[in-house]
Amino acid sequence: xxxxxxxxxxxxxxxxxxxxxxxxxxxxxxxxxxxxxxxxxxxxxxxxxxxxxxxxxxxxxxxxxxxxxxxxxxxxxxxxxxxxxxxxxxxxxxxxxxxxxxxxxxxxxxxxxxx
Amino acid sequence: xxxxxxxxxxxxxxxxxxxxxxxxxxxxxxxxxxxxxxxxxxxxxxxxxxxxxxxxxxxxxxxxxxxxxxxxxxxxxxxxxxxxxxxxxxxxxxxxxxxxxxxxxxxxxxxxx
Numbered sequence: 001x002x003x004x005x006x007x008x009x010x011x012x013x014x015x016x017x018x019x020x021x022x023x024x025x026x027x028x029x030x031x032x033x034x035x036x037x038x039x040x041x042x043x044x045x046x047x048x049x050x051x052x053x054x055x056x057x058x059x060x061x062x063x064x065x066x067x068x069x070x071x072x073x074x075x076x077x078x079x080x081x082x083x084x085x086x087x088x089x090x091x092x093x094x095x096x097x098x099x100x101x102x103x104x105x106x107x108x109x110x111x112x113x114x115x
Numbered sequence: 116x117x118x119x120x121x122x123x124x125x126x127x128x129x130x131x132x133x134x135x136x137x138x139x140x141x142x143x144x145x146x147x148x149x150x151x152x153x154x155x156x157x158x159x160x161x162x163x164x165x166x167x168x169x170x171x172x173x174x175x176x177x178x179x180x181x182x183x184x185x186x187x188x189x190x191x192x193x194x195x196x197x198x199x200x201x202x203x204x205x206x207x208x209x210x211x212x213x214x215x216x217x218x219x220x221x222x223x224x225x226x227x228x
Contacts, residue, residue: 033216040124042206042220058215090160103150104208104216106160 003027004107006091012113019078021110023091030096032074033104034058034066037088049074050096081114088112116141119207121219128197129227135182136192136222138207144168147211149190151181154204154221163205166190194224202226 007022023032031050035043035058045058047066055066063085067075074093078085088111092104120139128134140149151163166174166181174181182191194201207219 035218040220042119042121043208043218045215045217048215088158092160103162103165104160105162106152109158111158 004091004093004105006089006107006110008110009108010111010113012115013078013081014115015082017078017081017114019081019112019114021076021078021089021091021112023074023076023093023107024072025074025093025105026072027093027095027105028071029093029105030071031094032068033092033094034064034074034076035090035092036060036085037090037109043090046076081112083114086112086114117219118142118217119209119219121207121222123222124220125223125225127225127227128194128201130199131196133193133195134197134224136194136205136207136224138190138192138219140188140190140207140209140217142188142209142211144211147209149181149183150208150210150216151179151190151192152206152208153201154206156203160206164192197226199226199228 004025033048034046037043044060049055049068065077090109091107094104095102147168149166153161164176164179166183178195180193204221206221209217
């Protein structure tokens, strides 16, 4: 079974703190994604990566950065957390290749609260 | 324009009845994939069913079927014989030729005993 793990299920941080959200997958997937999920807005893509050290902006990259130094690990960084970044953060991975099949496999999510 | 539109924020269905969750999509790519995910209150996203743009037949997976109408750009999820455990958020998603997935805003389904 594909397993995607996230470092924390719940996280509480203060405004201005630097926050790291870690995601690890164990299936050698090329592609990894970070989403945030807010009520009424669905899932919105923050960043994705299709290879080590590669990254692409998604729909809402402002205020976030990412790092992918190893294939299995994709980190989301909030350089200076703000209250409007309080949200559920979901990490996902999927195999590479041109096929439009291959669903994304999701981690359990991190519910981040910024006070 | 929205890539994926789910117009039903909330739906109710009687246990053992069938229910249809609507999804329309917007793309100009000839090759794309459509996905449905279930998100229970615990938060994990569970993959349910997939339909490829070139698939001639509607996808089915157990009690789930996808009513794919390509000309209308719709990909509705049909759940037959609803169970209490089907109560959850349901998300429609699309993958275009590039890697990016697009998700709808979701439909909250409540199954009534």
